[in-house]
Amino acid sequence: MTRFSARLEALPKYPLTGIAAAKLRLRAAGVDLIDLGAGDADGPPPQGTIGELVGSLGDVAMHKYGFQLGLPRFREAAAAWMGRRFGLQVDPAHELLPLIGSKEGLAHLALAVVDPGDVVIVPEPGYQAYIGGAVFAGGEPHLVPLEASRGFLLELDQLPEAVLARTRLVYVNYPNNPTAAVAPRDYLERLVACCRRHDIVLAYDNAYSDITFDGYVAPSILEIPGAREVAVEFFSMSKSFQMTGWRLGFAVGNPEIIAALAKVKSYVDTGAFQALQHAAAWTLDHAESLIPPMRTELQLRRDVAVAALREIGLPVASPQGAMYLWVPLPAGIASADFATSALEAEGVMVLPGSGFGAAGEGFFRIALTVPPARLREAITRLGRVIAQLLAAQPVSA
Numbered sequence: 518m519t520r521f522s523a524r525l526e527a528l529p530k531y532p533l534t535g536i537a538a539a540k541l542r543l544r545a546a547g548v549d550l551i552d553l554g555a556g557d558a559d560g561p562p563p564q565g566t567i568g569e570l571v572g573s574l575g576d577v578a579m580h581k582y583g584f585q586l587g588l589p590r591f592r593e594a595a596a597a598w599m600g601r602r603f604g605l606q607v608d609p610a611h612e613l614l615p616l617i618g619s620k621e622g623l624a625h626l627a628l629a630v631v632d633p634g635d636v637v638i639v640p641e642p643g644y645q646a647y648i649g650g651a652v653f654a655g656g657e658p659h660l661v662p663l664e665a666s667r668g669f670l671l672e673l674d675q676l677p678e679a680v681l682a683r684t685r686l687v688y689v690n691y692p693n694n695p696t697a698a699v700a701p702r703d704y705l706e707r708l709v710a711c712c713r714r715h716d717i718v719l720a721y722d723n724a725y726s727d728i729t730f731d732g733y734v735a736p737s738i739l740e741i742p743g744a745r746e747v748a749v750e751f752f753s754m755s756k757s758f759q760m761t762g763w764r765l766g767f768a769v770g771n772p773e774i775i776a777a778l779a780k781v782k783s784y785v786d787t788g789a790f791q792a793l794q795h796a797a798a799w800t801l802d803h804a805e806s807l808i809p810p811m812r813t814e815l816q817l818r819r820d821v822a823v824a825a826l827r828e829i830g831l832p833v834a835s836p837q838g839a840m841y842l843w844v845p846l847p848a849g850i851a852s853a854d855f856a857t858s859a860l861e862a863e864g865v866m867v868l869p870g871s872g873f874g875a876a877g878e879g880f881f882r883i884a885l886t887v888p889p890a891r892l893r894e895a896i897t898r899l900g901r902v903i904a905q906l907l908a909a910q911p912v913s914a
């Protein structure tokens with residue numbers, strides 16, 4: 518039998534691995550499936566984005582290797598968007614790097630900055646690509662539980678000095694997947710100060726920068742004074758513009774760290790398809806008109822889902838950001854059992870909290886990826902699952 522690397526064996530199965538096959542199986546069996554699993558919205562990318570892509574396909578230059586430079590027009594559009602969106606001046610040549618989806622950059626960054634034995638701080642529950650990056654680089658993931666009582670904030674400066682002294686990299690993500698928490702500015706200041714004090718690279722995952730509600734505006738970490746010394750921020754075209762399958766994002770921040778990440782990537786990829794970069798540049802140029810309708814729709818879905826969940830007895834918070842609800846389960850119901858029953862008995866796909874790490878137990882995640890009426894229907898079905906699981910619990914003496 519093939520012997521696989523210790524680093525591969527150290528990783529659990531990726532939480533979303535079974536989703537595509539399970540969907541196929543259930544749909545083939547005629548189940549009316551409601552998929553609230555992956556954070557992959559139901560709508561198309563903007564019409565103009567598609568038009569730009571199609572229009573660029575006749576240009577032979579678009580079909581050539583992009584290398585790490587990529588399409589200069591994409592770098593420039595991303596830097597200009599950073600200027601309009603956050604008031605930040607970014608050098609598109611040295612402080613910005615196109616990515617084949619932000620996940621790729623987040624995971625590869627560890628290879629650029631982590632040596633075997635270095636500690637990598639990883640939030641739990643959290644996006645699992647962080648652990649992948651840490652383990653592939655030979656680092657030691659140090660899991661920090663995100664707790665509801667602390668607003669799900671990863672408080673770096675409260676970790677033991679002995680851990681911080683060995684830490685090379687920390688992953689932080691707000692608006693957060695899966696808890697949907699957002700980060701106050703004073704928290705970001707504490708975070709940057711701690712990273713500077715301990716010479717820790719700060720990977721700030723801002724994939725949900727524009728999925729925000731109730732007028733809340735998510736900041737860039739680079740707005741915090743001193744952040745450019747230590748931070749690289751990751752942005753994604755996936756969530757704001759419903760372009761998940763395009764695999765396009767970009768990193769912005771400290772030019773030395775950006776150059777190091779580009780060096781890693783030059784050994785594993787040869788750049789994103791330039792026609793996609795061309796269309797993404799147009800998209801970023803039009804972000805101000807493209808994002809509000811998406812935000813309004815998601816906020817409506819959030820409100821409908823929160824109300825429906827509370828009606829079935831689940832006291833969920835109404836979040837200001839991200840496209841998820843992080844829902845507490847009644848005591849005694851394991852999240853994996855709940856997710857399995859929801860799928861098999863009621864055809865509703867949700868993700869168990871335990872899929873985001875052990876600290877996610879006791880919760881499940883709903884992605885707001887279907888219209889309000891389907892969300893209501895899904896949550897009615899989930900109410901039946903809860904009732905059945907509670908009824909099956911042994912009566913305590």
Ligand code: PLP
Pocket residue numbers: 556617618619620621644690693694722724752753754755761764765766
């Ligand atoms: N970061 C977080 C927190 C995410 O939830 C996701 C996708 O779900 C990503 C990054 C990756 O996005 P992309 O599609 O840009 O790779």
